Amino acid sequence: MTGAARTPVGGPRRAGGPAGSAHLSADTRARARELIALYPHPRSALIPLCHLAQEEVGWLTPEAMADIARLLDVTPAEVLGTASFYDMLHTEPVGSHVVSVCTNIACLLNGAAELLEHAESSLGVNAGGTTADGSITLEESECLADCDRAPCVQVNHRFVGAQTPASFDRLIADLRTGARAEDIPDHGTLVRVRRTTGLEADPSTVAAERAAMAEAQAGRAAAAEAAKTASEGVGGDS
Ligand code: FES
Numbered sequence: 001m002t003g004a005a006r007t008p009v010g011g012p013r014r015a016g017g018p019a020g021s022a023h024l025s026a027d028t029r030a031r032a033r034e035l036i037a038l039y040p041h042p043r044s045a046l047i048p049l050c051h052l053a054q055e056e057v058g059w060l061t062p063e064a065m066a067d068i069a070r071l072l073d074v075t076p077a078e079v080l081g082t083a084s085f086y087d088m089l090h091t092e093p094v095g096s097h098v099v100s101v102c103t104n105i106a107c108l109l110n111g112a113a114e115l116l117e118h119a120e121s122s123l124g125v126n127a128g129g130t131t132a133d134g135s136i137t138l139e140e141s142e143c144l145a146d147c148d149r150a151p152c153v154q155v156n157h158r159f160v161g162a163q164t165p166a167s168f169d170r171l172i173a174d175l176r177t178g179a180r181a182e183d184i185p186d187h188g189t190l191v192r193v194r195r196t197t198g199l200e201a202d203p204s205t206v207a208a209e210r211a212a213m214a215e216a217q218a219g220r221a222a223a224a225e226a227a228k229t230a231s232e233g234v235g236g237d238s
Contacts, residue, residue, distance in 0.1 A: 024068075029071065032045070035048050038206070040206055040209040040210050042071075042072045043074050046068070046074070046078075046082055050089050051089070051188075053065075053068055054089060054090065055190065058096065059090040059094050060089060094130060094187055095131060096134065096186045097136050097155050097156060098139060098156055099136055099139065100153065101115055101127075101138070101139070101141060101152075101153055102142070103141070104141075104143040106147035107150040110150035110151050114165070119138055122165075122169055127139060149161050155175065155184050156184055
């Protein structure tokens, strides 16, 4: 990735356009199906699929969420309901670099308020805003669990150590020129090594678990139907 041309807020990252009615690329949808195959219930892959879509698009657009819903056979509202709960998933456009400044107690005692004030002033946006060039979204954050390096700053969920106003400005300049592209990829990228082995479930185990769940579900439905029939019989007798 070069840093010269940053992705506009909400703009697609891939070069090609969507195929058919799908918004996500064929590659992403293929990877999504591989992930779904790892779980007894397809809907269990909802969060991994959100990360996958966010990696491609940068945030979870309504179209991406509709694609995820189709892949999982759930409603788009269910995707939104889950995605909107988690800080790492964005259902509104964000810049290619999400800069989080912790203002919790350890950081507050080490200059976090001054750092955030400087960040807002130098970037020209309030916390929660995105710069006009779409490169930086500034966030005020709760404890990021790096309290011994206060005031703590993260970019795209990567720790960048304690920052001063001067080092913060250098960091932003590096992000904009792409000088940190190796250790801080665009927002949405969690890992750049594709998993090919390791945690995959045995397909026969997944199939057996799905069959057992379907059988249990059918049993519950039959029991409910029998109970309903019995109660209707009692009601009819009286
Ligand atoms: S208080 Fe800021 S990282 Fe914990």
